[in-house]
Amino acid sequence: MTSTATHLRTIALHWTDLHEAAGQPVTVGAFGLGLRGYLARLDAADRDEYGYDRNHAAHLRSQERDPLQLGERPVPVRLHILDTMRAVEAALVHCADDIAQAVQRAPIAGPTARRTAVAPYATQREADIAAADRARRTQLAHADLVDPRRWRYTGRRTASHAALWLLARIERKPGPCRRLTADEERRIGTVAAGAAARVERALDIAAQQRTLSTPCPDCGGAVDVHGGEGRVPVAHCMGCGRIWTEGGVIAA
Known part of the structure; x- marks a missing residue:
């Protein structure tokens, strides 16, 4: 299969x-x-x-x-x-x-800005560390958003x-x-x-075989069609054995 x-x-x-x-x-x-x-x-x-x-x-x-x-x-x-x-x-x-x-999954959410007026940083070093962390998280969120696997x-x-x-x-x-x-x-x-x-x-590009819903016009038997892979399609009656191509009956 x-x-x-x-x-x-x-x-x-x-x-x-x-x-x-x-x-x-x-x-x-x-x-x-x-x-x-x-x-x-x-x-x-x-x-x-x-x-x-x-x-x-x-x-x-x-x-x-x-x-x-x-x-x-x-x-x-x-x-x-x-x-x-x-x-x-x-x-x-x-x-x-x-x-x-x-x-x-949904894309990673980017960082939110800190309201320094309400919660100021104690030192400049702390502010620099927080800014670097926000930049890293922003970069990760953007990379996840534009991930070609998404x-x-x-x-x-x-x-x-x-x-x-x-x-x-x-x-x-x-x-x-x-x-x-x-x-x-x-x-x-x-x-x-x-x-x-x-x-x-x-x-x-593939071999094909189908049993058609339309019966043989001569005997009423089931008709199989074979074709594909560049071959001329051929219909074969399973009842009377008649064989057709588009050009007409080739065997009876």
């Missing part, structure tokens, strides 16, 4: 590949691009399988199109890649937000950064966070598995 850490590394390592693939022409042979009639429902089925809707539903409204964008405009060459990137990023960032809210709710909120931050939590790396509970690890695992599967399918 693939680990959560492996899923998160897959996302982080291939995020740049997705950016590059979004501007590339469609590659014939990618799993899910052929056999259009059979594969039309796979995306919705996969979201249900991995619990995807539960993990990024809160972000869907933020992904709605701005009314100013309505109308005719150029369409990206590989829109399904961009859709994958938006869905994966929304799910990972939302997951990181929730996990950080639960496990990340998850932030503004600024750098990309899928790759969220994946690496969640990976650090899974691997119990040092940082301003407590240890994850079993439920929190399972939550991250669910999101990571769904996101990695989407990335792999979009880039066609």
Whole structure:
């Protein structure tokens, strides 16, 4: 069974590949691009399988199109890649937000100034020691506030950064966070598995096999589809043994 850490590394390592693939022409042979009639429902089925809707539903409204964008405009060459990137990023960032809210401690508070008019220092040496201590505590508070290991709710909120931050939590790396509970690890695992599967399918870098909900049009038997890893997708009826590619029946 693939680990959560492996899923998160897959996302982080291939995020740049997705950016590059979004501007590339469609590659014939990618799993899910052929056999259009059979594969039309796979995306919705996969979201249900991995619990995807539960993990990024809160972000869907933020992904709605701005009314100013309505109308005719150029369409990206590989829109399904961009859709994958938006869905994966929304799910990972939302997951990181929730996990950080639960496990990340608040920044260290800085020192307060002493009201010397009310409580004056006895000697200049005492005043100098107190000033040095305040400067040290101020520096520590600032360092904790800007700690790069701290998850932030503004600024750098990309899928790759969220994946690496969640990976650090899974691997119990040092940082301003407590240890994850079993439920929190399972939550991250669910999101990571769904996101990695989407990335792999979009880039066609993993072998895929699905049993389709649509039966064989000839005998009504179950149809398995095999593809991925650059191979042309092939559908095989488990009942009558018929085999299809996008070009048509190749065996009966």
